Amino acid sequence: MALPKVICLFDVDGTLTHPRQKIETECMDYLIKLKNRVPLALVGGSDIGKVLEQMDLDLEEACQVFEYVFAENGLFACKKNKVFHSQTIQEVIGEKKLQEFINYCLMYMSKIELPVKRGNFVEFRKGMLNISPIGRSCTYEERREFVSYDEKHKIRENFLNDLRKRFPVDKYGLHMCIGGQISIDVFPVGWDKRFCLQYLVDDGFSEIHFFGDRTLPGGNDHELYEDHRTIGHRVTSPDDTIAQLKALFK
Structure with a gap:
Protein backbone atom coordinates (compact mmCIF):
# COMPACT_ATOMS: atom_id res chain seq x y z
CA MET A 1 0.00 0.00 0.00
CA THR A 88 -13.26 38.31 -7.39
CA ILE A 89 -16.28 38.62 -5.12
CA GLN A 90 -18.09 41.05 -7.43
CA GLU A 91 -18.12 38.47 -10.21
CA VAL A 92 -20.28 36.24 -8.03
CA ILE A 93 -22.36 38.60 -5.88
CA GLY A 94 -22.92 41.42 -8.35
CA GLU A 95 -22.45 45.15 -7.87
CA LYS A 96 -26.01 45.91 -6.71
CA LYS A 97 -25.98 43.49 -3.76
CA LEU A 98 -22.38 44.39 -2.97
CA GLN A 99 -23.19 48.09 -2.64
CA GLU A 100 -26.32 47.34 -0.61
CA PHE A 101 -24.22 45.35 1.85
CA ILE A 102 -21.39 47.90 2.06
CA ASN A 103 -23.81 50.80 2.55
CA TYR A 104 -25.58 49.00 5.38
CA CYS A 105 -22.28 48.20 7.13
CA LEU A 106 -21.17 51.82 6.96
CA MET A 107 -24.53 52.96 8.33
CA TYR A 108 -24.42 50.44 11.17
CA MET A 109 -20.83 51.29 12.13
CA SER A 110 -21.59 55.03 12.09
CA LYS A 111 -23.88 54.43 15.08
CA ILE A 112 -21.37 52.45 17.15
CA GLU A 113 -19.47 54.34 19.86
CA LEU A 114 -16.02 52.97 20.66
CA PRO A 115 -13.04 54.23 22.70
CA VAL A 116 -11.43 55.19 19.35
CA LYS A 117 -12.28 54.94 15.64
CA ARG A 118 -9.77 55.23 12.84
CA GLY A 119 -10.00 54.52 9.08
CA ASN A 120 -10.41 51.71 6.55
CA PHE A 121 -13.67 50.34 7.97
CA VAL A 122 -14.51 48.34 4.84
CA GLU A 123 -11.56 46.71 3.10
CA PHE A 124 -12.42 45.38 -0.35
CA ARG A 125 -10.38 42.34 -1.31
CA LYS A 126 -10.54 40.06 -4.32
CA GLY A 127 -12.47 37.32 -2.59
CA MET A 128 -14.04 38.99 0.42
CA LEU A 129 -14.98 42.09 2.36
CA ASN A 130 -13.27 42.73 5.68
CA ILE A 131 -15.46 44.86 7.95
CA SER A 132 -13.77 46.52 10.94
CA PRO A 133 -15.74 48.67 13.45
CA ILE A 134 -12.55 50.33 14.76
CA GLY A 135 -10.94 50.59 11.31
CA ARG A 136 -7.95 48.61 10.07
CA SER A 137 -5.65 51.65 10.23
CA CYS A 138 -5.66 51.56 14.05
CA THR A 139 -2.32 51.25 15.82
CA TYR A 140 -1.21 48.07 17.57
CA GLU A 141 -2.04 49.56 20.98
CA GLU A 142 -5.47 50.72 19.75
CA ARG A 143 -6.05 47.22 18.39
CA ARG A 144 -5.29 45.69 21.80
CA GLU A 145 -7.64 48.17 23.46
CA PHE A 146 -10.41 47.22 21.02
CA VAL A 147 -9.87 43.50 21.67
CA SER A 148 -10.55 44.03 25.39
CA TYR A 149 -13.51 46.30 24.68
CA ASP A 150 -14.96 43.84 22.17
CA GLU A 151 -14.65 40.91 24.59
CA LYS A 152 -16.67 42.86 27.14
CA HIS A 153 -19.27 44.54 24.91
CA LYS A 154 -19.57 41.95 22.09
CA ILE A 155 -19.34 44.63 19.39
CA ARG A 156 -18.49 42.24 16.55
CA GLU A 157 -20.74 39.43 17.77
CA ASN A 158 -23.78 41.75 17.85
CA PHE A 159 -22.83 43.25 14.48
CA LEU A 160 -22.43 39.78 12.98
CA ASN A 161 -25.81 38.61 14.28
CA ASP A 162 -27.45 41.72 12.85
CA LEU A 163 -25.82 41.20 9.43
CA ARG A 164 -26.92 37.57 9.29
CA LYS A 165 -30.54 38.60 9.92
CA ARG A 166 -30.42 41.52 7.49
CA PHE A 167 -28.69 39.58 4.69
CA PRO A 168 -30.00 35.97 4.79
CA VAL A 169 -27.74 33.46 3.11
CA ASP A 170 -30.50 32.06 0.88
CA LYS A 171 -31.01 35.49 -0.71
CA TYR A 172 -27.50 36.98 -0.72
CA GLY A 173 -25.27 33.91 -0.75
CA LEU A 174 -22.86 35.45 1.75
CA HIS A 175 -21.01 33.68 4.55
CA MET A 176 -19.94 35.83 7.51
CA CYS A 177 -17.67 35.07 10.44
CA ILE A 178 -15.47 36.74 13.04
CA GLY A 179 -12.14 37.53 11.39
CA GLY A 180 -8.96 37.99 13.39
CA GLN A 181 -9.06 40.43 16.30
CA ILE A 182 -10.85 43.50 14.95
CA SER A 183 -13.03 42.53 12.02
CA ILE A 184 -15.72 40.44 10.35
CA ASP A 185 -14.98 38.48 7.17
CA VAL A 186 -17.67 38.33 4.48
CA PHE A 187 -17.44 36.20 1.35
CA PRO A 188 -19.58 34.08 -1.00
CA VAL A 189 -20.75 30.76 0.42
CA GLY A 190 -18.06 28.15 -0.22
CA TRP A 191 -15.26 30.72 -0.26
Whole structure:
Protein backbone atom coordinates (compact mmCIF):
# COMPACT_ATOMS: atom_id res chain seq x y z
CA MET A 1 0.00 0.00 0.00
CA ALA A 2 1.31 3.44 -0.94
CA LEU A 3 2.07 5.83 1.89
CA PRO A 4 -0.22 8.87 2.19
CA LYS A 5 0.95 12.08 0.57
CA VAL A 6 1.35 14.48 3.51
CA ILE A 7 1.34 18.28 3.65
CA CYS A 8 1.16 20.86 6.47
CA LEU A 9 -1.19 23.79 5.88
CA PHE A 10 -0.89 26.88 8.08
CA ASP A 11 -3.06 29.84 8.94
CA VAL A 12 -1.08 33.08 9.36
CA ASP A 13 -2.37 35.37 12.14
CA GLY A 14 -2.11 33.76 15.57
CA THR A 15 -0.59 30.60 14.10
CA LEU A 16 2.72 31.53 12.47
CA THR A 17 2.72 35.17 13.61
CA HIS A 18 1.33 37.21 16.44
CA PRO A 19 -1.73 39.17 15.21
CA ARG A 20 -0.72 41.54 12.38
CA GLN A 21 2.96 41.17 13.29
CA LYS A 22 5.83 39.79 11.22
CA ILE A 23 6.93 36.20 11.68
CA GLU A 24 9.71 35.75 14.23
CA THR A 25 13.09 34.40 13.15
CA GLU A 26 12.84 31.26 15.30
CA CYS A 27 9.56 30.25 13.67
CA MET A 28 10.77 30.87 10.12
CA ASP A 29 14.04 29.01 10.76
CA TYR A 30 12.09 25.99 11.97
CA LEU A 31 9.79 26.04 8.91
CA ILE A 32 12.81 26.17 6.59
CA LYS A 33 14.14 23.01 8.26
CA LEU A 34 10.73 21.33 8.27
CA LYS A 35 10.14 21.84 4.54
CA ASN A 36 12.91 19.34 3.87
CA ARG A 37 10.81 16.68 5.59
CA VAL A 38 7.27 17.58 4.52
CA PRO A 39 5.73 20.03 2.00
CA LEU A 40 4.29 23.21 3.51
CA ALA A 41 1.37 25.41 2.46
CA LEU A 42 0.13 28.78 3.68
CA VAL A 43 -3.47 30.04 3.72
CA GLY A 44 -4.44 33.54 4.84
CA GLY A 45 -7.65 35.52 4.68
CA SER A 46 -5.81 38.75 3.91
CA ASP A 47 -4.68 39.84 0.45
CA ILE A 48 -1.35 38.58 -0.83
CA GLY A 49 0.44 41.83 0.05
CA LYS A 50 -0.45 41.53 3.74
CA VAL A 51 0.33 37.81 3.85
CA LEU A 52 3.80 38.40 2.40
CA GLU A 53 4.36 41.38 4.70
CA GLN A 54 3.72 39.18 7.74
CA MET A 55 5.96 36.44 6.36
CA ASP A 56 8.62 39.14 5.75
CA LEU A 57 9.21 37.66 2.28
CA ASP A 58 8.46 38.48 -1.32
CA LEU A 59 6.41 35.98 -3.34
CA GLU A 60 9.42 34.25 -4.84
CA GLU A 61 11.02 33.82 -1.41
CA ALA A 62 7.74 32.59 0.10
CA CYS A 63 7.44 29.96 -2.62
CA GLN A 64 10.86 28.62 -1.65
CA VAL A 65 9.51 27.85 1.84
CA PHE A 66 5.88 27.03 1.03
CA GLU A 67 4.96 24.84 -1.93
CA TYR A 68 1.58 26.59 -2.03
CA VAL A 69 0.72 30.16 -1.03
CA PHE A 70 -3.00 30.90 -0.73
CA ALA A 71 -4.23 34.43 -0.01
CA GLU A 72 -7.86 35.44 0.54
CA ASN A 73 -8.70 31.82 1.44
CA GLY A 74 -7.34 30.57 -1.89
CA LEU A 75 -8.98 33.05 -4.26
CA PHE A 76 -5.37 34.00 -4.95
CA ALA A 77 -3.48 30.74 -5.40
CA CYS A 78 0.21 30.32 -6.16
CA LYS A 79 2.22 27.13 -6.61
CA LYS A 80 5.98 27.12 -7.08
CA ASN A 81 5.97 30.86 -7.82
CA LYS A 82 3.21 30.61 -10.45
CA VAL A 83 -0.20 32.19 -9.84
CA PHE A 84 -2.77 29.70 -11.12
CA HIS A 85 -6.08 31.07 -9.79
CA SER A 86 -7.58 34.50 -9.14
CA GLN A 87 -11.27 35.36 -8.76
CA THR A 88 -13.26 38.31 -7.39
CA ILE A 89 -16.28 38.62 -5.12
CA GLN A 90 -18.09 41.05 -7.43
CA GLU A 91 -18.12 38.47 -10.21
CA VAL A 92 -20.28 36.24 -8.03
CA ILE A 93 -22.36 38.60 -5.88
CA GLY A 94 -22.92 41.42 -8.35
CA GLU A 95 -22.45 45.15 -7.87
CA LYS A 96 -26.01 45.91 -6.71
CA LYS A 97 -25.98 43.49 -3.76
CA LEU A 98 -22.38 44.39 -2.97
CA GLN A 99 -23.19 48.09 -2.64
CA GLU A 100 -26.32 47.34 -0.61
CA PHE A 101 -24.22 45.35 1.85
CA ILE A 102 -21.39 47.90 2.06
CA ASN A 103 -23.81 50.80 2.55
CA TYR A 104 -25.58 49.00 5.38
CA CYS A 105 -22.28 48.20 7.13
CA LEU A 106 -21.17 51.82 6.96
CA MET A 107 -24.53 52.96 8.33
CA TYR A 108 -24.42 50.44 11.17
CA MET A 109 -20.83 51.29 12.13
CA SER A 110 -21.59 55.03 12.09
CA LYS A 111 -23.88 54.43 15.08
CA ILE A 112 -21.37 52.45 17.15
CA GLU A 113 -19.47 54.34 19.86
CA LEU A 114 -16.02 52.97 20.66
CA PRO A 115 -13.04 54.23 22.70
CA VAL A 116 -11.43 55.19 19.35
CA LYS A 117 -12.28 54.94 15.64
CA ARG A 118 -9.77 55.23 12.84
CA GLY A 119 -10.00 54.52 9.08
CA ASN A 120 -10.41 51.71 6.55
CA PHE A 121 -13.67 50.34 7.97
CA VAL A 122 -14.51 48.34 4.84
CA GLU A 123 -11.56 46.71 3.10
CA PHE A 124 -12.42 45.38 -0.35
CA ARG A 125 -10.38 42.34 -1.31
CA LYS A 126 -10.54 40.06 -4.32
CA GLY A 127 -12.47 37.32 -2.59
CA MET A 128 -14.04 38.99 0.42
CA LEU A 129 -14.98 42.09 2.36
CA ASN A 130 -13.27 42.73 5.68
CA ILE A 131 -15.46 44.86 7.95
CA SER A 132 -13.77 46.52 10.94
CA PRO A 133 -15.74 48.67 13.45
CA ILE A 134 -12.55 50.33 14.76
CA GLY A 135 -10.94 50.59 11.31
CA ARG A 136 -7.95 48.61 10.07
CA SER A 137 -5.65 51.65 10.23
CA CYS A 138 -5.66 51.56 14.05
CA THR A 139 -2.32 51.25 15.82
CA TYR A 140 -1.21 48.07 17.57
CA GLU A 141 -2.04 49.56 20.98
CA GLU A 142 -5.47 50.72 19.75
CA ARG A 143 -6.05 47.22 18.39
CA ARG A 144 -5.29 45.69 21.80
CA GLU A 145 -7.64 48.17 23.46
CA PHE A 146 -10.41 47.22 21.02
CA VAL A 147 -9.87 43.50 21.67
CA SER A 148 -10.55 44.03 25.39
CA TYR A 149 -13.51 46.30 24.68
CA ASP A 150 -14.96 43.84 22.17
CA GLU A 151 -14.65 40.91 24.59
CA LYS A 152 -16.67 42.86 27.14
CA HIS A 153 -19.27 44.54 24.91
CA LYS A 154 -19.57 41.95 22.09
CA ILE A 155 -19.34 44.63 19.39
CA ARG A 156 -18.49 42.24 16.55
CA GLU A 157 -20.74 39.43 17.77
CA ASN A 158 -23.78 41.75 17.85
CA PHE A 159 -22.83 43.25 14.48
CA LEU A 160 -22.43 39.78 12.98
CA ASN A 161 -25.81 38.61 14.28
CA ASP A 162 -27.45 41.72 12.85
CA LEU A 163 -25.82 41.20 9.43
CA ARG A 164 -26.92 37.57 9.29
CA LYS A 165 -30.54 38.60 9.92
CA ARG A 166 -30.42 41.52 7.49
CA PHE A 167 -28.69 39.58 4.69
CA PRO A 168 -30.00 35.97 4.79
CA VAL A 169 -27.74 33.46 3.11
CA ASP A 170 -30.50 32.06 0.88
CA LYS A 171 -31.01 35.49 -0.71
CA TYR A 172 -27.50 36.98 -0.72
CA GLY A 173 -25.27 33.91 -0.75
CA LEU A 174 -22.86 35.45 1.75
CA HIS A 175 -21.01 33.68 4.55
CA MET A 176 -19.94 35.83 7.51
CA CYS A 177 -17.67 35.07 10.44
CA ILE A 178 -15.47 36.74 13.04
CA GLY A 179 -12.14 37.53 11.39
CA GLY A 180 -8.96 37.99 13.39
CA GLN A 181 -9.06 40.43 16.30
CA ILE A 182 -10.85 43.50 14.95
CA SER A 183 -13.03 42.53 12.02
CA ILE A 184 -15.72 40.44 10.35
CA ASP A 185 -14.98 38.48 7.17
CA VAL A 186 -17.67 38.33 4.48
CA PHE A 187 -17.44 36.20 1.35
CA PRO A 188 -19.58 34.08 -1.00
CA VAL A 189 -20.75 30.76 0.42
CA GLY A 190 -18.06 28.15 -0.22
CA TRP A 191 -15.26 30.72 -0.26
CA ASP A 192 -14.06 30.15 3.30
CA LYS A 193 -10.61 28.67 3.87
CA ARG A 194 -11.79 25.28 2.61
CA PHE A 195 -11.64 26.80 -0.88
CA CYS A 196 -7.91 26.07 -1.04
CA LEU A 197 -8.36 22.36 -0.28
CA GLN A 198 -9.49 21.52 -3.81
CA TYR A 199 -6.01 22.27 -5.13
CA LEU A 200 -4.24 20.15 -2.52
CA VAL A 201 -6.63 17.22 -3.03
CA ASP A 202 -6.32 17.48 -6.81
CA ASP A 203 -2.53 17.27 -6.42
CA GLY A 204 -2.86 14.00 -4.53
CA PHE A 205 -2.43 15.07 -0.90
CA SER A 206 -4.44 12.69 1.27
CA GLU A 207 -3.10 13.66 4.71
CA ILE A 208 -3.50 17.40 5.18
CA HIS A 209 -2.51 18.71 8.61
CA PHE A 210 -4.10 22.12 9.18
CA PHE A 211 -2.86 24.41 11.95
CA GLY A 212 -5.09 27.32 12.99
CA ASP A 213 -6.01 29.36 16.05
CA ARG A 214 -9.59 30.50 15.38
CA THR A 215 -11.08 27.04 15.11
CA LEU A 216 -14.21 27.40 17.26
CA PRO A 217 -17.62 27.97 15.62
CA GLY A 218 -17.74 31.50 14.20
CA GLY A 219 -13.96 31.69 13.79
CA ASN A 220 -12.45 31.95 10.32
CA ASP A 221 -10.45 28.72 10.74
CA HIS A 222 -13.42 26.64 11.91
CA GLU A 223 -14.63 25.16 8.62
CA LEU A 224 -11.16 24.16 7.48
CA TYR A 225 -10.34 22.73 10.91
CA GLU A 226 -13.51 20.60 10.93
CA ASP A 227 -13.37 19.50 7.28
CA HIS A 228 -13.16 15.72 6.81
CA ARG A 229 -10.25 16.19 4.39
CA THR A 230 -8.00 17.72 7.05
CA ILE A 231 -6.45 16.69 10.34
CA GLY A 232 -7.06 19.77 12.45
CA HIS A 233 -4.61 21.13 15.01
CA ARG A 234 -5.85 23.95 17.25
CA VAL A 235 -3.00 26.26 18.31
CA THR A 236 -2.78 29.24 20.63
CA SER A 237 0.37 30.99 19.39
CA PRO A 238 3.37 30.61 17.06
CA ASP A 239 5.29 28.96 19.92
CA ASP A 240 2.48 26.44 20.36
CA THR A 241 2.49 25.76 16.60
CA ILE A 242 6.21 24.94 16.68
CA ALA A 243 5.76 22.75 19.77
CA GLN A 244 2.98 20.75 18.10
CA LEU A 245 5.02 20.38 14.90
CA LYS A 246 8.02 19.11 16.86
CA ALA A 247 5.80 16.53 18.56
CA LEU A 248 4.28 15.48 15.23
CA PHE A 249 7.54 15.27 13.28
CA LYS A 250 10.00 13.93 15.84
